[in-house]
Amino acid sequence: xxxxxxxxxxxxxxxxxxxxxxxxxxxxxxxxxxxxxxxxxxxxxxxxxxxxxxxxxxxxxxxxxxxxxxxxxxxxxxxxxxxxxxxxxxxxxxxx
Amino acid sequence: xxxxxxxxxxxxxxxxxxxxxxxxxxxxxxxxxxxxxxxxxxxxxxxxxxxxxxxxxxxxxxxxxxxxxxxxxxxxxxxxxxxxxxxxxxxxxxxxxxxxxxxxxxxxxxxxxxxxxxxxxxxxxxxxxxxxxxxxxxxxxxxxxxxxxxxxxxxxxxxxxxxxxxxxxxxxxxxxxxxxxxxxxxxxxxxxxxxxxxxxxxxxxxxxxxxxxxxxxxxxxxxxxxxxxxx
Numbered sequence: 001x002x003x004x005x006x007x008x009x010x011x012x013x014x015x016x017x018x019x020x021x022x023x024x025x026x027x028x029x030x031x032x033x034x035x036x037x038x039x040x041x042x043x044x045x046x047x048x049x050x051x052x053x054x055x056x057x058x059x060x061x062x063x064x065x066x067x068x069x070x071x072x073x074x075x076x077x078x079x080x081x082x083x084x085x086x087x088x089x090x091x092x093x094x095x096x
Numbered sequence: 097x098x099x100x101x102x103x104x105x106x107x108x109x110x111x112x113x114x115x116x117x118x119x120x121x122x123x124x125x126x127x128x129x130x131x132x133x134x135x136x137x138x139x140x141x142x143x144x145x146x147x148x149x150x151x152x153x154x155x156x157x158x159x160x161x162x163x164x165x166x167x168x169x170x171x172x173x174x175x176x177x178x179x180x181x182x183x184x185x186x187x188x189x190x191x192x193x194x195x196x197x198x199x200x201x202x203x204x205x206x207x208x209x210x211x212x213x214x215x216x217x218x219x220x221x222x223x224x225x226x227x228x229x230x231x232x233x234x235x236x237x238x239x240x241x242x243x244x245x246x247x248x249x250x251x252x253x254x255x256x257x258x259x260x261x262x263x264x265x266x267x268x269x270x271x272x273x274x275x276x277x278x279x280x281x282x283x284x285x286x287x288x289x290x291x292x293x294x295x296x297x298x299x300x301x302x303x304x305x306x307x308x309x310x311x312x313x314x315x316x317x318x319x320x321x322x323x324x325x326x327x
Contacts (some may be wrong), residue, residue, distance in 0.1 A: 010135035
């Protein structure tokens with residue numbers, strides 16, 4: 001390598017190097033901070049959900065319809081059957 | 097909500113103070129290198145981040161082995177934490193190296209053995225996180241991750257020894273290297289002080305970040321378990 005009288009001016013690269021180093025480190029620290037904060041928030045919410053109403057969370061939702069609904073359904077089906085049979089009878093009479 | 101212990105806060109403060117001192121030593125205390133000028137000052141952080149990152153990758157491999165033996169999920173958290181911080185440090189190494197190379201080699205990048213192995217190592221560990229993201233079952237994810245880091249950790253010594261095994265333009269500052277390598281220089285005693293201090297500083301910063309990341313990993317695992325218990 002050649003021996004230079006004065007060193008070359010490469011200070012801009014040095015500054016760029018250190019600036020980029022600090023930017024990357026700060027970005028990583030921010031990412032760590034945000035992820036930890038979000039996890040802490042999530043943990044607080046989940047813990048409060050578990051403490052406040054464990055019975056509500058564990059209890060299954062009622063999906064059975066009331067008994068009256070079943071009775072109404074039977075009544076409606078019977079009526080429909082009667083109506084249909086009456087219409088068929090009328091058609092037969094007309095043809096005759 | 098988790099709160100930081102006093103020891104933890106002290107370590108945070110020590111890390112910041114050490115970093116400030118390392119910056120002072122690198123930018124002010126160490127003399128200017130005559131051949132390369134001011135850009136040579138990048139060397140202190142470039143080597144220190146590389147050293148800690150490569151050690152971190154090896155540590156992740158060791159944690160992977162321990163996980164495979166014990167099946168204890170805490171080793172999975174240790175492994176992920178080591179890989180994540182090493183990945184960030186190694187990315188900084190590559191970027192700083194590229195900035196140093198521009199005025200000295202007249203190029204930002206060249207497919208030199210050291211640079212290539214470094215890029216491959218970085219890519220291997222980026223792929224590690226992609227692999228983990230793709231597996232939902234925590235046990236399976238941890239097992240696959242452990243095997244991957246054990247195999248991947250071989251890339252760290254390969255990268256380290258690349259400049260000693262192959263003909264390369266990357267300088268070997270410590271120990272014998274190719275004399276024709278561009279950017280080689282002899283360290284003065286002040287340079288050596290700044291360099292050793294930077295190595296020590298980044299080791300402490302690594303431990304501090306590692307501790308923070310493990311704490312976050314434990315928190316994430318707690319949240320995951322709570323979610324499962326509620327659902």
